[in-house]
Amino acid sequence: MSKPLILVTNDDGINAKGIETLIRTMQQYGDVVVVAPDSAQSGMGHAITVNHPLRIHRSKLFHDVEAYSTTGTPVDCVKIGIYEILNRKPDLLVSGINHGANFSTNVLYSGTMSAAVEGAMENIPSIGFSLCDFSADADFTGAKKVVEEVTEMVLRNDFPPHICLNVNIPKVNAEEIKGIQVCKQAAAFWDDRLEKRQDAMGNDYYWLTGKFQEIEVEKNTDLYYIKHNYATIVPTQFDMTAYNVIDELKNWK
């Protein structure tokens, strides 16, 4: 059996520590090609670049790995990977390891997860990995073990069509991770603030900042398990229909 072709991307940019960890881990399992943003693209969600041209550059960052940096978003990188660089669908798409949590509704804001969702649309087995530690020099030792365990499960089993996995890893030492839980996305929103400052010319500008708020505290969610030191897998799909209210709306006057 030939080795799987693995496309690696992220949203923290090609220079991030997280993607290097992911690339080195994936080399155990297959042939790796990297297509990642040339700069940090956190919070880019499912954005694509339609109003600007895209640039693609060969990167020598990982000397033994075929790698490209692009001016695009994480979702652009997936499209570029499939339709321009590989000219085929990879056997596996992995995104991350993100510096920071992507549990709960963060799945919608996250470029890391949007890349995996784009893979799901293309019916490629896709996984987004995120470590709940925003620091640039985060310790990925525990995360690496979870990445290995999940990747091996994915390679051993049939991957359901048109979904991806949202994997989050708690910020604790490797030996403190209690296990991996398959669960659902917690309901939450960002209670935001716009921090007002003045530039050198005396003009106002704002930084977006916020506090993450659970809508309903529930067990069996990613947020619950992360707090209890489990890594989490939320199978994620892209049908956003609220089926439970269709009948109600049909009865509207």
Add this chain to the structure above:
Amino acid sequence: MSKPLILVTNDDGINAKGIETLIRTMQQYGDVVVVAPDSAQSGMGHAITVNHPLRIHRSKLFHDVEAYSTTGTPVDCVKIGIYEILNRKPDLLVSGINHGANFSTNVLYSGTMSAAVEGAMENIPSIGFSLCDFSADADFTGAKKVVEEVTEMVLRNDFPPHICLNVNIPKVNAEEIKGIQVCKQAAAFWDDRLEKRQDAMGNDYYWLTGKFQEIEVEKNTDLYYIKHNYATIVPTQFDMTAYNVIDELKNWK
């Protein structure tokens, strides 16, 4: 009863014809405040601005309406509207009218719809309106009637918590619209191409382009009804969990 406070945004930018139609239509129903991007933000999905500061400018574009343009994305505009300008949640959030379709999986790429989804997270009755016509001078006559009908239904009925409506309007004359159907999001993906060009310096650049492909042709979807000249309402939520595969994944070896 006091008039509802209505926050209006879009992704085509504050200068678009679609938002002007929406503002003028909403003035029939309540007090309107506009917070919209200062330039076109199509395809921005659920992107937020975390790596750059935001600017907010008072706009005199609609002389009788309180309006602000921002350097942010559509989702930023919702956050700015709630947390900085209104300092409260509006009674209704409307986004659009988008120049171009946002049915099916376009809901994920669409800044117009992401603004409405952000409203759903905040538990604000929220509606994204899109006309299936990309042209800048599109005829919004038929769309305006659908906007009125849907808005009146929303104001007359209880809005389910934490959802929003994805409303698409076919590109036909007002009298050819057969009605409004409540339905589900069609399954589809973009079969993309990267169109390679050379700049004046002889360097390559790429334009993202693609063909929209249905995964499975089904009745009772927005795509189906739009093709048959109905306007569509897809109730839309932000839980992306693929519940149907949780048990399968729990049984993975």
